[in-house]
Each structure stands twice: as structure tokens, then as C-alpha cells.
Amino acid sequence: MDEQVASRRSARIQAAGPFHLLIDFLNRSDYDTRRREPGVLDFTFGDPHEMQQPGYVDAIREAAVPLDELWFAYKQSEEPAQTAAAASLRRVVPLAWSGEDLRMTTGGFGAITVTMKALADPGDEVVYSLPPWFLYEALALEAGLVPVKVPARPPRFDLDLDAIAAALTPRTRIVVVNTPNNPTGRVYPPEALTALAELLEEASARFGRRIWIVSDEPYNRLVFDGLTFHSPAEFYAHTVICYSYGKTLLAPGQRLGYVAVPPGLPGHDELLDAIETMQIAGGWLFPNAVMQYAVPHLEALSVDVAGLAAKRDRLVMALREMGYEVTSPEGTFYLWPRSPIADDEAFVATLARLGVLVMPGALFETPGWFRICLTATVESVEAALPHFAAALDEVGAGTAGQAERSPLGTSL
Ligand SMILES: Cc1ncc(COP(=O)(O)O)c(C=O)c1O
Known part of the structure; x- marks a missing residue:
């Protein structure tokens, strides 16, 4: 008797590169084990990091009362x-x-x-x-x-x-x-x-x-x-x-x-x-x-787009000064810097050891880059900056090594 439980269709989806990498990231990575540790700074998914605005809660509360x-x-x-x-x-x-x-x-x-x-x-x-x-x-x-x-x-x-x-x-x-x-x-x-x-x-x-x-x-x-x-x-x-x-x-x-x-x-x-x-x-x-x-x-509500832009500006400027190559995003709430070493997963692991969680480009089928989510708080952004600098130093790409390297941090 064929005892196969899961359909071939579900197995095919599970085996697909981005899918199993995402599930591993969710369930078996630093993101899974460390994101709730005190002091760990989470820049991974586009999730809220602050309490929802009152207007949102009021709208749902009102809609929940049957007429x-x-x-x-x-x-x-x-x-x-x-x-x-x-x-x-x-x-x-x-x-x-x-x-x-x-x-x-x-x-x-x-x-x-x-x-x-x-x-x-x-x-x-x-x-x-x-x-x-x-x-x-x-x-x-x-x-x-x-x-x-x-x-x-x-x-x-x-x-x-x-x-x-x-x-x-x-x-x-x-x-x-x-x-x-x-x-x-x-x-x-x-x-x-x-x-x-x-x-x-x-x-x-x-x-x-x-x-x-x-x-x-x-x-x-x-x-x-x-x-x-x-x-x-x-x-x-x-x-x-x-x-x-x-x-x-x-x-x-x-x-x-x-x-x-x-x-x-x-x-x-x-x-x-x-x-x-x-x-x-x-x-x-x-x-x-x-x-x-x-x-x-x-429909009348929105996240604070100016606040997102301010976090973007702070991070882009600081990361460029450190020596990262990063294009300033024109929209969304993500930054997509180049990994300072070819192995983006190793670099993301280095950042995680320092207490900063981001997503490797491998998850987006584009190795050599990584994603930072701007929905983290302003305080988290400030707290993360020294760690981004330390990670560069750890992988030997800090400002000390700048002179020999290609011109990172140009106005891309
Ligand atoms: C480009 C893009 N499309 C679709 C989605 C799915 O959005 P939702 O989870 O709100 O359905 C996302 C969520 O991250 C996204 O970034």
C-alpha cells in the first residue's frame, strides 16, 4: 500500500528554494531563537514594533458590534x-x-x-x-x-x-x-x-x-x-x-x-x-x-510615512559612512544593502551574534545582499548602528580596510 501522506504538490512547494529557506528562517534560525531576547534588535519582517494607532483599534471595535x-x-x-x-x-x-x-x-x-x-x-x-x-x-x-x-x-x-x-x-x-x-x-x-x-x-x-x-x-x-x-x-x-x-x-x-x-x-x-x-x-x-x-x-489611516523616511535617511547615511554600499529606497519600508562579504548568510550570522537580526539575500534568491526592515523603532535604529559598524570590522571590511576596496558608499 502506498503510505505517502503529503501530496506531491505540497512536497514540491516545500522543496522550492525560497519556501524552505523562509520556513528554516522562521523556525530554525537566529530569528526564531533570539528575536525575543532582551537587547536583540529585530529588522527582519515587516511587522509592527509599536502599539497600533488608536483609530485602527476603534474602527475594528466599532465594526465588531452587530447592527x-x-x-x-x-x-x-x-x-x-x-x-x-x-x-x-x-x-x-x-x-x-x-x-x-x-x-x-x-x-x-x-x-x-x-x-x-x-x-x-x-x-x-x-x-x-x-x-x-x-x-x-x-x-x-x-x-x-x-x-x-x-x-x-x-x-x-x-x-x-x-x-x-x-x-x-x-x-x-x-x-x-x-x-x-x-x-x-x-x-x-x-x-x-x-x-x-x-x-x-x-x-x-x-x-x-x-x-x-x-x-x-x-x-x-x-x-x-x-x-x-x-x-x-x-x-x-x-x-x-x-x-x-x-x-x-x-x-x-x-x-x-x-x-x-x-x-x-x-x-x-x-x-x-x-x-x-x-x-x-x-x-x-x-x-x-x-x-x-x-x-x-x-482607508483614512496610514503608518507614519515621514517617520519611515526619517529612519531610512538615518540608516542610509550612517551605513554609507561606515562603508556599506546601499541605495536609498524610494518607497516601501526596506533597505537593501550589499553584503560586505560575498556570503550574505555568513554576514547575517555575524550581525545576529552582535544582536542585530536582518534577512539574507539568499531568501530573495539574490545572494550578496541583505534586507533591513525599517518598521523597527527609532531607538532600535540608533542602538543597531554600532553593531553594523562592528560587523564590518569583524568581517575585515571596516573603515580600516576602505582604502584598498572599491568605492563603497557612493551616492547610488
Ligand atoms: C511585495 C509583497 N507582495 C505581497 C505581500 C503579501 O502581503 P500580505 O501579507 O499583506 O497579504 C507582501 C508582504 O510582505 C509583499 O511584500
Whole structure:
């Protein structure tokens, strides 16, 4: 008798590079064993480090009080949530969004998975750039899709359009674009998105099959220095936007997000029906009723973007002075410095010994770099600076060694 317990599909996802590295990091690393030790400074996941703002708690408390007997009945997408989210999206992505264009989801995860399954069939290819958000591969594999990875161009990690063009085949169905980008902090400029749109139009025509953009943009409100965010949806009609409230509100444990299909797109209603079908068939992937009722209030709230920018400035300047190479992120809440030694995992272990937890580039399939999360407190940032300097010295790359080394810390 075949006693195999776990499905081959789950085993394939578990074995995938980014997935098992992430699970090891969560369950069997310094992050797991040390993050709650007194004095240890945690710059790993985009989690809150301070108490949630009162307005957020009030909105959920109010939404939890039933006003009728159907308050906690089965919910799909609640119209007031869709309408409030669409009004807010109009301010960020200048299209004529209405609530009808949106379906509420269990965060960005839920949005991406149902969009992939609504658009693509098993065996279809999904193209994305490295370094990626570390769960694209798991979501693609679970949907039976074939991940096709294209490295972005360091040190700014712009989209490599020639490489994307070369990666497209008649089986390509989706190109995932993540701007502002986790982990690089890059906000892709309109020129890059226009060029991407042109090449996808041309490739779709050549292959006789539409290639879609899935625009993963949970950080589209977290942009610094007055820069204007641009969504691929402004340049390429066949774009589906996936959004999560987990970043803007820094509350990723309360699952809430949406999928937005541009108004007027041919096949608009059919695609939204397919998305809703996959939400149901995927296991009722709608946010809880209370979270949906809270959306009109939550849309007025945000993390302190100026505070994030101030932490970014402090860290970028200090790290550069020490000799680190780091590009100043234009958005998100991450810094993506180059590891001063080729082995980013060894360097991350050195920092951990000094009490500073960050993520190795290996987790993002891009060795040689590492990620620092800016949701840590201002006090943690200040406390970590001497440790970042000490780590450089430990690996023999401190300011003493600067003269012989390539010019790190330039204004990238
Ligand atoms: C680029 C990107 N996409 C999607 C997600 C998923 O967001 P959520 O956990 O809020 O669903 C994240 C979370 O880290 C992310 O960084």
C-alpha cells in the first residue's frame, strides 16, 4: 500500500528554494531563537514594533458590534468596502475605479493567488524579477504554474527589459511587477513601465495570446520624497492590481486586501467572475466581515510615512559612512544593502551574534545582499548602528580596510 501522506504538490512547494529557506528562517534560525531576547534588535519582517494607532483599534471595535442579524453572515465582497477602497485607489492610480471593479481578499497573498488562478492554467508560465517577494514561487507552484525568474539590474535593481523580453514564450501568461519593490525599495519610473507595456503588447500579438501584468503593489502609498507612484495599470490595459492593507496600516495579521480590474477592460466582468470563483473554490478567500465593515474608516489611516523616511535617511547615511554600499529606497519600508562579504548568510550570522537580526539575500534568491526592515523603532535604529559598524570590522571590511576596496558608499 502506498503510505505517502503529503501530496506531491505540497512536497514540491516545500522543496522550492525560497519556501524552505523562509520556513528554516522562521523556525530554525537566529530569528526564531533570539528575536525575543532582551537587547536583540529585530529588522527582519515587516511587522509592527509599536502599539497600533488608536483609530485602527476603534474602527475594528466599532465594526465588531452587530447592527443587524446578518452582521456575521457569510460575506463575499461588501459594497461599502469596495466603494471606499475604489475611491482611495482613484487617488493613487488615476483610472475611473468604482467599487464594481474590486473584489475584497484576504490580503495581498489572497489577491495574488486568486488572480493567478483566474488568469492562468496549469503549465502556463509566470515571469517575475529577482529579487522577488519570497512567496511568488509558492503561490505559482500551488496554482500549477511555472515560475520564470529574471534578475533585475543591480545596484538599483531596475527591471531588465531585454531579459524579460527574452524570457517570454508562447506559454507566458503573467508577468508579475512589484513596485514599489520589496526588497529593493525601487519605484519603477513611467519610462520603464511604458517600455514594458510596449514589449508585452508586441509579444502578445506575436504569440497570439494575451500576456497579463499582475501588479503587486501593497506599498503603493509608501513612497518617499514626494515621488509619484505609477502603476503598470496606467500604461498597460491588461493589468490586474493586487493590494494589501497590511503594509499601509502595518497590521498584516488582520487579513485584508483587494484585486482591482481596470474599468472598461474587455473581459472585465468575465475576469471578475473568474476571480470570485477562485475565491470560493480556493476556500472562501474573502476577508472577515468585521474587517470589511472597517474599510471606510481604515482607508483614512496610514503608518507614519515621514517617520519611515526619517529612519531610512538615518540608516542610509550612517551605513554609507561606515562603508556599506546601499541605495536609498524610494518607497516601501526596506533597505537593501550589499553584503560586505560575498556570503550574505555568513554576514547575517555575524550581525545576529552582535544582536542585530536582518534577512539574507539568499531568501530573495539574490545572494550578496541583505534586507533591513525599517518598521523597527527609532531607538532600535540608533542602538543597531554600532553593531553594523562592528560587523564590518569583524568581517575585515571596516573603515580600516576602505582604502584598498572599491568605492563603497557612493551616492547610488
Ligand atoms: C511585495 C509583497 N507582495 C505581497 C505581500 C503579501 O502581503 P500580505 O501579507 O499583506 O497579504 C507582501 C508582504 O510582505 C509583499 O511584500
